[in-house]
Amino acid sequence: MVRFMRMLACMGLMVGMTSASALAGDCGCEKTACDSGCATACQTAPACAPAFQEVECTVMVPQTVVEKRTVKCTEMQQEERQRTVTYYERVPRTEVRTREVCYTEREDRTREETYTVNVPTWSEVEQSYTVMVPVAETRTGTRKVSRPVWSEVEQTYTVMVPVAETRTGTRKVSRPVWSEVEQTYTVMVPVAETRTGTRNVCKAVWRDVEQTYTVMVPHTETRSATKQVSRPVWSDVEYTYTVNVPVTETRTGTKKVCKPVWSEVEQTYTVMVPQTETQTRTRMVSTCVPVTKTRTVCQDQGHWEEQVVSNGCNAGSGSCNSGCNTGCNSGCDTGCNSCDSGCGVATTTCKVWVPNVVQSEVEYTAYERQCVEESYECQVTVCKPETRTKTVKVCEYVTEEVAYDYQVTVCKAETRTGTKKVCEYVTEEVAYDYQVTVCKPETRTCTKKVCEYVTEQVAYEYQVTVCKPETRTCTKKVCEYVCEEVPYEYQVTVCKPETRTCTKKVCEYVCEEVPYEYQVTVCKPETRTCTKKVCEYVAEERTRTCNYTVCVPKTRTEEYEVTTYDCVAKERTENYTVCVPVCVEKEIDVQVCRMVPQTVTQQVPVCGGCGTASNSGCGCN
Numbered sequence: 001m002v003r004f005m006r007m008l009a010c011m012g013l014m015v016g017m018t019s020a021s022a023l024a025g026d027c028g029c030e031k032t033a034c035d036s037g038c039a040t041a042c043q044t045a046p047a048c049a050p051a052f053q054e055v056e057c058t059v060m061v062p063q064t065v066v067e068k069r070t071v072k073c074t075e076m077q078q079e080e081r082q083r084t085v086t087y088y089e090r091v092p093r094t095e096v097r098t099r100e101v102c103y104t105e106r107e108d109r110t111r112e113e114t115y116t117v118n119v120p121t122w123s124e125v126e127q128s129y130t131v132m133v134p135v136a137e138t139r140t141g142t143r144k145v146s147r148p149v150w151s152e153v154e155q156t157y158t159v160m161v162p163v164a165e166t167r168t169g170t171r172k173v174s175r176p177v178w179s180e181v182e183q184t185y186t187v188m189v190p191v192a193e194t195r196t197g198t199r200n201v202c203k204a205v206w207r208d209v210e211q212t213y214t215v216m217v218p219h220t221e222t223r224s225a226t227k228q229v230s231r232p233v234w235s236d237v238e239y240t241y242t243v244n245v246p247v248t249e250t251r252t253g254t255k256k257v258c259k260p261v262w263s264e265v266e267q268t269y270t271v272m273v274p275q276t277e278t279q280t281r282t283r284m285v286s287t288c289v290p291v292t293k294t295r296t297v298c299q300d301q302g303h304w305e306e307q308v309v310s311n312g313c314n315a316g317s318g319s320c321n322s323g324c325n326t327g328c329n330s331g332c333d334t335g336c337n338s339c340d341s342g343c344g345v346a347t348t349t350c351k352v353w354v355p356n357v358v359q360s361e362v363e364y365t366a367y368e369r370q371c372v373e374e375s376y377e378c379q380v381t382v383c384k385p386e387t388r389t390k391t392v393k394v395c396e397y398v399t400e401e402v403a404y405d406y407q408v409t410v411c412k413a414e415t416r417t418g419t420k421k422v423c424e425y426v427t428e429e430v431a432y433d434y435q436v437t438v439c440k441p442e443t444r445t446c447t448k449k450v451c452e453y454v455t456e457q458v459a460y461e462y463q464v465t466v467c468k469p470e471t472r473t474c475t476k477k478v479c480e481y482v483c484e485e486v487p488y489e490y491q492v493t494v495c496k497p498e499t500r501t502c503t504k505k506v507c508e509y510v511c512e513e514v515p516y517e518y519q520v521t522v523c524k525p526e527t528r529t530c531t532k533k534v535c536e537y538v539a540e541e542r543t544r545t546c547n548y549t550v551c552v553p554k555t556r557t558e559e560y561e562v563t564t565y566d567c568v569a570k571e572r573t574e575n576y577t578v579c580v581p582v583c584v585e586k587e588i589d590v591q592v593c594r595m596v597p598q599t600v601t602q603q604v605p606v607c608g609g610c611g612t613a614s615n616s617g618c619g620c621n
Helices: 002-024 031-035 039-044 611-615
Strands: 052-300 303-311 346-354 357-605
Touching: none
Parallel strands: none
Antiparallel strands: 052 357, 303 346
């Protein structure tokens, strides 16, 4: 449409230019006049001066107009039709066929075979082993010894004076009596036996078998069908709904209240009253009992002796100086007896104590503590129950009903109206094409390898160690204890209390470190040799006759049934929908471009004439 309007505009412009050129001419001079003898005159004529004038002309202008036209169009309408469709069904059919079957028959045979037996051989082997031998060693250590230090203390004590009594009693003594008893016991002695057994061995036998099988070969077909499509259509629907609006109400109710009521009640209660009583009880008293013991005492029974001691003086001194050695005890003279002017050797007589230590057994009295049971009286506080009465205030609660107001929120139903969008699905039928894969049966043949396992029994020998019982006899020593009653006498000491005063030696122990020697048993390794019996197995070949069974393959013919399927064609009628084109007339709006006349004012050049040419008669208008 746009190209058509542009073409019309160009045509109108060309028409206007053509009319303007027709009005203007060639400066008023015609070419025919100049072609003749006026050519010289035209050539020598002066140029025409340009002149313009306004001219009204009519121009065709394109204008778009909307018109209504009746148009024929094709619409698709759905039409139901029927058609006959051929389909195939698989019908089973049983056939009897013949085939050759391989089978095996067992056949007993005999053969000789060589086998190896391990024979045990015993030999003596010398072995070395290490033994940890205990060795006693003497070691020196230091230990803390408590040394007693005695001091005399005067004490008052109660002495239980012992009175010895001799009593006679009887006691049971177990005396061991040994006797030899002969016992019988059973020992399981291992004995090696060779046994023969059979075992099943599976042997694989392969054969080729031809098999027929049916394959369903797929073929693709294109079919047409219609499907129903649901298209949603939305619409506004006005509906009524009920709303529960909460409303507050004041209501009156009654509630039960407990009111306290006080009353005085007389109660009886029991009180534990303390009372002092004098009771007699027993207690254990520890007393010191004198015991006479013996101990070894070392006494120095030495004596004093007079001995002559030589004193040496320094040379060059006229008198004895401090360089002289006395060599004496406190009983000796401290100076030299006499010295010459030359200070020779001087002698001194001193008293020397010669020790003589003598050990003797001395008796002494030691005190040992003994516990004695005695009775005594003491004051004890005992609580005795006493019944009393008192008045107590008791609170009892009385239930009363009291009225009260309370707020209740009640929901009241209110009907309201609203608008909601409802979607309804409109069902439309749409045609479409789809691919269908149809399987057609096809019979094929293949050769297959079949493995059959044949069971054979193979004989073999094996070693079994069987334990056989053997009865043996041994003699054992059995100890039996015999109870005997033996009379014996024993001393009983009865102690009587007696108060005494004595000077007691109190012993205090002072710890000292004293070296001592002790024995330690240390285990040292020692290598020893022993002889052991070692069993070695020597392989020995032997021959035996074995019975075995061989499966001999044979062939036989047999019949078998095979089920095959035949494809049988059948027809059925089905309905389908087709879209049929229908020609329909419709009125539509069309935009049409019309040429409308329009008056336009234009400036057109005008020629005023050639001055010389006109005078000379050159034919200029």
